[in-house]
Amino acid sequence: MTIEVKNLVKKFGSFRALDGVDLKVNDGELLALLGPSGSGKTTLLRIIAGLDWPDTGEVGFNGEDALAQGARERHVGFVFQHYALFRHMTVFENVAFGLRVQPRAVRKDEATIRARVKELLDLVQLDWLSDRYPSQLSGGQRQRIALARALAIEPRILLLDEPFGALDAKVRKELRRWLRSLHHEINVTSIFVTHDQEEALEVANRVVVMDKGRIEQIGSPDDVYETPATAFVHGFIGESIELPVQVEGGVIMLGDRSLNLAADGLVPGASKLFVRRHDMLVGPSGSGAFEGAVRHVRNFGPVQRAEVALSGGETIEIDAPRDRELRAGDTIGLNPRRYRIFAGA
Amino acid sequence: MTMQIAEPVSLSPPDARARAHAAAARDSLRTEPPAVRVVIIALAVLFLSVFVVLPLVLVFAQAFSKGVLAYLAALAEAEALSAIRLTLLVAAISVGLNLVFGLVAAWAIAKFEFPGKTFLITLIDLPFSVSPVISGLVFVLLFGAQGYFGGWLRDHDIQILFAVPGIALATTFVTFPFVARALIPLMQEQGTQEEEAAVSLGASGLQTFFRVTLPNIKWGVLYGVLLCNARAMGEFGAVSVVSGHIRGETNTMPLLVEILYNEYQFVAAFAIASLLAMLALITLIAKTVLEHHLDEGQDVNDH
Numbered sequence: 012m013t014i015e016v017k018n019l020v021k022k023f024g025s026f027r028a029l030d031g032v033d034l035k036v037n038d039g040e041l042l043a044l045l046g047p048s049g050s051g052k053t054t055l056l057r058i059i060a061g062l063d064w065p066d067t068g069e070v071g072f073n074g075e076d077a078l079a080q081g082a083r084e085r086h087v088g089f090v091f092q093h094y095a096l097f098r099h100m101t102v103f104e105n106v107a108f109g110l111r112v113q114p115r116a117v118r119k120d121e122a123t124i125r126a127r128v129k130e131l132l133d134l135v136q137l138d139w140l141s142d143r144y145p146s147q148l149s150g151g152q153r154q155r156i157a158l159a160r161a162l163a164i165e166p167r168i169l170l171l172d173e174p175f176g177a178l179d180a181k182v183r184k185e186l187r188r189w190l191r192s193l194h195h196e197i198n199v200t201s202i203f204v205t206h207d208q209e210e211a212l213e214v215a216n217r218v219v220v221m222d223k224g225r226i227e228q229i230g231s232p233d234d235v236y237e238t239p240a241t242a243f244v245h246g247f248i249g250e251s252i253e254l255p256v257q258v259e260g261g262v263i264m265l266g267d268r269s270l271n272l273a274a275d276g277l278v279p280g281a282s283k284l285f286v287r288r289h290d291m292l293v294g295p296s297g298s299g300a301f302e303g304a305v306r307h308v309r310n311f312g313p314v315q316r317a318e319v320a321l322s323g324g325e326t327i328e329i330d331a332p333r334d335r336e337l338r339a340g341d342t343i344g345l346n347p348r349r350y351r352i353f354a355g356a
Numbered sequence: 357m358t359m360q361i362a363e364p365v366s367l368s369p370p371d372a373r374a375r376a377h378a379a380a381a382r383d384s385l386r387t388e389p390p391a392v393r394v395v396i397i398a399l400a401v402l403f404l405s406v407f408v409v410l411p412l413v414l415v416f417a418q419a420f421s422k423g424v425l426a427y428l429a430a431l432a433e434a435e436a437l438s439a440i441r442l443t444l445l446v447a448a449i450s451v452g453l454n455l456v457f458g459l460v461a462a463w464a465i466a467k468f469e470f471p472g473k474t475f476l477i478t479l480i481d482l483p484f485s486v487s488p489v490i491s492g493l494v495f496v497l498l499f500g501a502q503g504y505f506g507g508w509l510r511d512h513d514i515q516i517l518f519a520v521p522g523i524a525l526a527t528t529f530v531t532f533p534f535v536a537r538a539l540i541p542l543m544q545e546q547g548t549q550e551e552e553a554a555v556s557l558g559a560s561g562l563q564t565f566f567r568v569t570l571p572n573i574k575w576g577v578l579y580g581v582l583l584c585n586a587r588a589m590g591e592f593g594a595v596s597v598v599s600g601h602i603r604g605e606t607n608t609m610p611l612l613v614e615i616l617y618n619e620y621q622f623v624a625a626f627a628i629a630s631l632l633a634m635l636a637l638i639t640l641i642a643k644t645v646l647e648h649h650l651d652e653g654q655d656v657n658d659h
Binding site: 093 | 572
């Protein structure tokens with residue numbers, strides 16, 4: 012099932028939750044909608060599911076107009092952020108719900124429903140919990156039951172809203188891997204919403220980065236990380252150092268110092284320089300594009316994170332390998348291995 | 357005073373929860389010396405004894421003052437039986453109506469956003485803030501011989517005032533907030549996600565309501581119905597205005613208690629009053645049980 016979204020606009024009062032969104036999702040894809048809160052990603056997901064309606068724009072499933080159908084007719088599996096399991100039903104009945112509410116003409120008999128629910132609970136590896144109530148489950152278990160429930164209706168599309176948002180870090184990592192392999196197994200076109208870049212980059216085939224109701228970039232996880240299309244994407248994905256610079260006559264100026272960096276093909280004017288924290292190479296004083304004094308150093312496993320006050324007064328954080336220990340008070344030279352410059356203040 | 361006994365203090369479920377939290381906090385804050393504690397507890401017990409337990413005991417003492425036979429005979433009087441029947445009928449009608457209205461109002465308020473919502477919430481509380489006598493008078497103004505619809509009703513030979521419809525209307529009005537009030541906070545807390553989940557799984561509106569919404573609020577509904585029923589059976593002021601006090605026809609139990617009392621038929625008056633007092637006790641016990649269930653239900657998605 013492919014999904015085509017065209018020029019979608021949705022306002023809540025004067026707030027533009029979606030401000031002209033175009034998106035095409037390929038059959039069998041696992042797509043991540045990534046963005047900060049308020050970027051419109053959940054609104055987009057809910058509109059695709061039929062739980063919200065756009066002010067203008069189109070949503071098509073395999074070319075047919077999805078907006079002509081209600082949520083009930085769309086056959087979309089939706090996994091809610093807080094699971095929304097039916098609290099008065101057992102796990103088994105939760106998963107069976109979608110099968111039991113089918114119109115009598117197409118409803119399966121009880122034995123078939125039982126077999127199907129059993130199969131789904133096996134799929135999410137929780138068949139031993141079938142008689143429990145949602146309140147007796149852990150967060151990760153609830154999440155998997157919510158997924159099994161959504162899969163029971165054999166959805167044409169699977170939508171997940173912040174699927175791991177409410178889980179602790181360890182469970183989250185396990186479930187990520189599990190979701191990816193599950194998607195590989197069932198191969199349903201899936202979209203999940205997240206504000207966690209690591210999650211998006213690790214799980215998805217393609218990532219859609221959103222901000223303020225607009226799509227900033229669509230690309231593979233490598234694309235959005237290695238070649239961010241906009242300043243927002245660079246700042247949002249990966250940990251970046253952001254410095255306001257001025258491009259003048261083929262030279263990049265930080266304050267009143269000219270940086271020894273190539274400025275070929277850059278638009279003159281106020282710009283932003285982005286460098287990944289780990290792309291800032293440490294050398295002896297006087298050797299790099301930047302000069303700075305180390306303020307603090309903290310160790311994170313294989314890297315040391317240093318707060319460095321640049322000679323112009325800006326403070327940045329860099330991640331350096333621990334082969335050369337930095338100490339507070341050291342004066343160092345810094346040279347960006349890779350950097351990007353985006354025009355605009 | 358005896359007439360007021362059947363009117364329970366209204367406590368909404370959030371209050372119940374707040375009390376539980378207060379109980380937990382109290383342990384850590386208990387710094388008063390034992391003597392002060394004893395005095396305070398003694399005062400509370402004394403107050404409760406004088407103002408609650410004593411009157412209750414007196415009701416039963418008076419009712420049985422001439423023996424069990426006199427008590428039973430008083431209840432078997434035609435007038436008493438008719439009052440009991442009327443009270444049950446009126447309570448059934450007003451609880452039934454308020455169950456439907458309350459569910460609809462709570463559903464609309466908790467699950468949808470619309471202009472005028474705050475106004476509607478305020479309006480629901482109106483019967484609580486108006487004196488029951490005024491509530492009764494409103495119906496006299498509407499349906500009385502000199503009222504807005506009085507002439508039309510007389511022409512079509514429809515009796516509302518001084519008859520069962522009037523009493524049922526007044527009681528329904530006075531007891532309207534109970535079900536809605538019990539359900540609004542509960543439904544607001546539960547939100548709309550489970551309903552959305554049901555719809556996205558292919559459930560129709562009715563299936564969603566009966567399979568998801570209603571089971572989630574059933575204890576709240578019972579709680580509202582219980583309080584609504586207690587108030588409906590005990591209502592005096594509004595009913596007194598619209599009933600016309602026709603003996604054996606339009607007297608409810610609280611009205612009959614007053615009439616018998618004024619006629620110095622103490623055993624009969626207190627016999628009926630004892631029934632209302634028993635209703636109050638049963639209501640209290642049922643309320644405690646329901647609050648327990650409500651508390652349990654609210655914990656479900658907390659962890």
